[in-house]
Amino acid sequence: MASLRPIQSVLSFLTVIPAGRGDFDIRYVAKHMYLFPVAGALVGLIAGGMAFGISPFLPPLLVGLLVAGALVILTGVHHTDALADFADGLMAKGDKEKKKKAMMDPAVGSAGVAALVMYFAGMIIVFNTGFPGIKILTSIIAAEVIAKYVMVLLTYRGMSAWEGFSSPFTAEMKDGKKMLAATGIMLPVVWFSAGFAGMAALGVSIALGALMRHAAKRSFGGISGDVLGASNEVARLASLMTLSTVML
Template identity: 45%
Template sequence: MIARNMHLFPLAGMAIGLIAGGIGLGLSEAGADPLVVALLVVAVIAVITGIHHTDGLADFADGMMAGGDKERKISAMRDSSVGSAGVTAVVLYIVGMVVALSLAGGTELLKAVLFAEVAAKLSMVLMAWRGRTAAPGSGSPFVSAMKGGRRAAFAVIISAIPLVILGGWAGLAVLSTGVISSVILVSLSSRSFGGITGDVMGAANELTRLASVLVFVSI
C-alpha cells in the first residue's frame, strides 16, 4: 500500500516540514538560542520519522566503506551491528544539521525545514524510479511500484509547486538538490552494490535533507 503511493512522499515531507519547522519558528520567535532551536528541530524530525532513515544512513556508510565485491558490501550494509563508518556518518549528519539549521531563524528556518523535507522525500521517489533493486528486501516493492515516469513526474510537480512559490530561486535550488542527490546516489550505489536497497533510499533521505538545508542557508 505504501509502495504504491510512493509518489505522494513529498506530501508527507510537507507535513513533517510544517510540524518540525513550525516548532522551530515558534521557538525562534520566542528568543531561544539558535543552536538549541536547531537541536530541538532535529530531535522532532527524528521522533516523527522514527529514525529508521538515519539507521539506513549508518548501514549505507558501512556498506560503502566495506572492502571486497558487491556481495560483501551488501552483507556489511545488512549487518545488524553498526561499524565505525556508520557511526561517523550519523555523527557528522546530526552535527551538520544542527549547525546548518542554527544559521536560519524565524520564517527562514521554517522554509529551510519545509523545503529540505520535500526535497528529501522527492530524492527517494526519483531513486526508486531510476534505480534497480540490488537485492530482495524492503526497498524492492518501492522500486517495482515506481517503474514508469508518470508517478515520478507527479512527485516532481507537487514538490516544485510549494518550493518555487514560497522560495523562488532558493526553492528551485533546493529542488535541484533533491534531483542531483538522487542521481549521484543511484550512480554510487549501482557501482558499489549493483543497485539500490531500502538502506540506500533511507540514506538518500538523510543526505538530501542535509544538503538541502546547507544549500538554502548558503543562498
C-alpha cells in the first residue's frame, strides 16, 4: 500500500527486515526520517519478544549475549560498524582531514576495537541486573525507540561535516514539524513502555547525543553517517543501563 511506503522505506534502511519491493532512494528515506522511532519500536518488539521468551530458561548473561547478537543481525551490523569508525576517527591524532581519513578507513583501529568490546560487554552485563518479567520486553522497546529518536535529533540539531551519507538527512530534518512528529511518536511509546524510568533514560540519551554532536563538531566539523550510527548504539546502551538502574 502506498500509505505504508514511508514506513517500509525506513524499515528497509535501518534493518534487514523485508519491507516491500525494490530499493528506496536515500533521499526518500531521509524525507521520512521522522518515522525512525516506528522502526525502533518494531525492532524492540522483535528483540524484546525474544528476550522475554528465553529469559525464564537461560542465565541473564546469556540472554544479554543473544539479545546483543539479535540486534546486530536485525540492523545489519551497520550501526555497530559506525561505532567503531566513530571511535577511530575521534581518537586519531591530527587535523580534521586526518580524523576523517581514520574514520573512513575500512580497517578497524585499536580505538574502534576498544569501543566495540566495551559496547558488547555493556550490552551483556546490563541484563545481569535481571529485568523482571515483562520489563525485559518493555525496556528493550523503549531503548530502541529512544536510540532511533536520538539519531533524528542529531540531524535536526547538527550539520553534516561533509557532503556524504548524512547530508540528505540533515537537510530534510531541519523541518520543525518533522521533529515534532518524531517526538510525538516517541514519547507515548517510551512513556507507556517504561514510564518515569523511560523519561530518565530519554534524558540521559539526549545528553549523550548532545555530547557526541559536540565532539563530532570539534573533531570533524559536524556529524556524519558514522556519528549517527554510533549515537544509536550509545543511546541504546545508555537507555538500558538507566532503565536497569531505575527499575531496581
